[in-house]
Amino acid sequence: MVFSDLLFLFVFLLSCFIIYFAVKSIKAKNIVLIVYSLIFYAWGEPIYVCLLLLSTVVNYICGLLIDRYRDERGAKLTIASALVFNIGLLLVFKYTGFFVENINALLGTSITVPNIRLPIGISFFTFQILSYIIDCYWGKVEVQRSYPKLLLYISLFPQLVAGPIVRYSTIEKEISSRRSTAEDISEGLTRFIVGLSKKVIFANGLYAVVEELLGAYSAEVAYLGSSFAGKSFFATTLGVICFALYVYYDFSGYSDMAIGIGRIFGFRFDENFKHPFVSKNITEFWQRWHISLGSFFRDYLLYVPLFGKRRKYLSLFLVWFCTGFWHGASWNFIIWGMYFGAFVFIEQLIGKKRMKKIPVVLTNIYALFIIIIGFGIFYFENLKDLGTFFKNLVFANGNSFIEIADRAVALENIFLIVISAICSMPILPWIKKKLVNRPKLAVAASYATTVTSVCLLIVCSVLLAENASNPFLYFRF
Structure with a gap:
């Protein structure tokens, strides 16, 4: 269930x-x-x-x-x-x-x-x-x-x-x-519906796009494709971007639903995602992505006195090895963990002060580039396919820049992809901040939220009645 x-x-x-x-x-x-x-x-x-x-x-x-x-x-x-x-x-x-x-x-x-x-x-x-x-x-x-x-x-x-x-x-x-107030129930239901919408509308839609661009991917057995070689640069790049968005909406959607249900019952669970794609570096990304896992390793593994004077860097190595291995019994996950760990290590060597001197636009581009490549590593469990992925990015497989079929897939799904990217940004927190000193608008926004939530629930129910939902990706972990 x-x-x-x-x-x-x-x-x-x-x-x-x-x-x-x-x-x-x-x-x-x-x-x-x-x-x-x-x-x-x-x-x-x-x-x-x-x-x-x-x-x-x-x-x-x-x-x-x-x-x-x-x-x-x-x-x-x-x-x-x-x-x-x-x-x-x-x-x-x-x-x-x-x-x-x-x-x-x-x-x-x-x-x-x-x-x-x-x-x-x-x-x-x-x-x-x-x-x-x-x-x-x-x-x-x-x-x-x-x-x-x-x-x-x-x-x-x-x-x-x-x-x-x-x-x-x-x-x-x-x-x-504990006790559940009317506010708890209202906020919990809204949060649950937001999470449900992330899964049913965004994640399921993006899942279909990823399948068309990269090949089948199952939430139970991971990448199933066997004909990835020869995929165009465009299909490879857009496919991995859509996969990154898919994982975000799938996993954060589940977290939102869990937090929402918990709130209805009177429990206050900690946040698990905080708009990770706005991160200016990889360290910040992991402070916004799967927060509960990162904080677990930070509190229970990072400071375990195992390595003496070299504890800091060896502990960091252990944390990122475990982070990757926790996600799955496959070498690509270990590589994925060590990949992100390497950039966290480099950023620590550079230092926060030096990182802040770099223009924000450049740090955002740097972070997004590293994150997207990371999701490519996450996607391909077969190391041969992973190697093909990197070759496709540099046209080393004799692959083209774009195929007619790839262009068709992109045009058919352009609205979903663009809206998915926009909605991954912290738009709602920005709106709430603007409404703090405007009580009349805040009341109107409250009514609008209720109406929107009801509409989203109806839309999700209709979509679920017409098509079975894909299982959540993180069920396999």
Whole structure:
């Protein structure tokens, strides 16, 4: 079950809202959310609900043991065991095939590559669990002694399968005490509809353009094309630009929907995207893109004292290696992470003061160029196709600048592409800022927002009724 599905919208979510607001006590509300969250996860992965429950039980016990043996050897042993268990599960389910394939290639062996189905969202809920157990060990949060409350935190369906990665400290108090005001419900619904529109109108449309220009791309198995060589420079460039916009609308759309649903239930999740394509450098881009993942590595990995005097740069290397590897069990993701890490490293060497002296227009162009190339690396899991991508950019495959078919695709979709690019800019924040000291216009804008939201919901519903929505890209992570 996905958010951009009529069954989810008008059966699952609607019934959840009705029952949730019908019960009064916070305990009853939590039970409603737990039941619906487990149903939500079981809809796509029935057997892996057991894995989710097992993981919750193990970490619940580990939390209690850490608290019991605080500042003793037992606490260190427990946190080490918890890290091995959680990271071990992630490695087994997500990376076993990758390791076996590379061992076979390196040693010439013929070990059978196991066909292990990836539990949806394991990368996200594993990191949430890690944030809880590590913060318990560091004394940043109190150990949760109620198993149902910890289960609610880990299984809460809005952000369970594709983020954002919500820290336990962010919603610790809200798990035990919260209320949904009329403003929460209104803002939450608006945010949800904005996210739904990003997915159904923009992401799904851009997905089709990318397929025409570059070849098929599946949210489950990544790039499927086999005839990329010979694609024109224009098709390659525009295709990757559209792919970058597609990933942005797909992922930020899901984050918006998760944040919106959470707001309706009284939870305040942190932002996960802040208009990343306006960034003036790569460091800023990663402060605006998938913020919850970047902050996780910053807080739990970057400052781990592993490397002595050279800690800063070696930790930076480790962070970007893990960032790439987290996204997928393929070499292109590792290259992708190290690619961005290299530019962050270079920018640190240059320094903020020197970077600020460069004209903004030039830094924006530089950042966009690096970002677009990065999404090309992200797109092609097959390294041969990745090499072809770079060759196409410099006409090394004997490819043309543009083909008639490419021009036709561009003209057919020019409105979608241009509007997608414009809407990725911080237009709404700019409008809100202008309305701060204009109360009459602010009221008019409020009514306009309501009408627009209703219209967008109708449009999305019609589109979903006519065409099935593509699965969210980040479900595969």
